[in-house]
């Protein structure tokens with residue numbers, strides 16, 4: 231990693247939220263609806279690199295109508311959380327992995343790489359300044375969701391990588407991603423839409439991937455389902471992932487199976503943490519292609535005993551039903567997903583020892 235001499239300036243918000251307002255938000259945060267008092271901004275200019283790093287009041291940004299991001303979607307983002315432990319300290323989970331993934335996404339979207347130390351410094355600075363916004367340990371599953379992102383800010387309508395880019399970090403106190411607690415989510419298999427093809431941007435965390443999934447999400451909702459599971463673009467046969475979560479299958483002999491990340495799937499940090507935790511919980515793990523036929527037949531025969539989705543926002547959420555044009559299938563739920571969920575949350579909230587060095591104190 232390059233080292234930088236980027237220095238952050240600080241401009242405090244003259245009108246921060248009152249403690250009463252914050253308490254109101256903490257009582258019912260929802261997901262991604264409320265934001266803290268500050269944000270971090272860093273600019274990048276071609277030939278000059280990263281400059282003008284600073285903490286500033288949270289608020290609207292100025293953008294030229296010709297800004298490249300508004301036309302050609304040259305944009306990437308990350309998602310991670312800060313957790314408050316019982317002793318009041320605040321920790322993030324594997325932020326170095328988010329820094330590395332942001333850099334991989336940047337390469338794919340022809341954006342500049344933000345050095346890891348600057349990424350981590352931006353998180354430290356924002357969370358330290360807005361630490362009162364990190365929900366209480368006693369609140370259960372609440373945390374401060376951090377959203378770093380980077381976009382093409384140059385006003386120019388030609389199609390080429392932007393010569394100016396802006397990195398921003400904002401933070402939002404959040405509760406569970408799915409309202410109503412941990413209840414099984416229903417899944418729609420689209421025969422119309424795919425998310426990513428080989429050589430495309432599926433492995434990058436870019437806004438365009440999510441925009442392209444929205445029509446499929448609407449199709450799912452029109453069929454009474456909550457989320458979409460995308461199949462591969464070439465054969466429409468191999469299970470890839472959900473719009474914002476990776477997927478795991480549990481077989482009756484206690485094996486976890488998750489699709490191989492082969493260029494079209496986002497390599498989730500929760501997914502990778504589960505690969506590590508599984509062994510410690512006495513489960514075998516396999517990364518391999520899994521077909522939709524195997525999913526359907528496995529549930530029908532009892533070979534597959536649970537299916538769950540995983541991601542920073544959703545943590546681990548069991549899948550309870552699968553529907554497609556002309557059919558549906560109920561998916562059993564069980565103990566394995568909940569056991570993994572608990573052991574992950576115990577590490578994140580400091581209730582279990584962090585033997586992997588995953589937690590970084592802020």
Ligand code: PLP
Pocket residue numbers: 309471472473474475476496497498499500501540541542543
């Ligand atoms: N897949 C997609 C498409 C996502 O948006 C996310 C969320 O970030 C994930 C998977 C899970 O990744 P992570 O566990 O790093 O949050």
Ligand code: COI
Pocket residue numbers: 308309310473474475541542543544
């Ligand atoms: C995350 O889990 O951090 C994501 O970005 C997924 C999104 C659906 C909120």
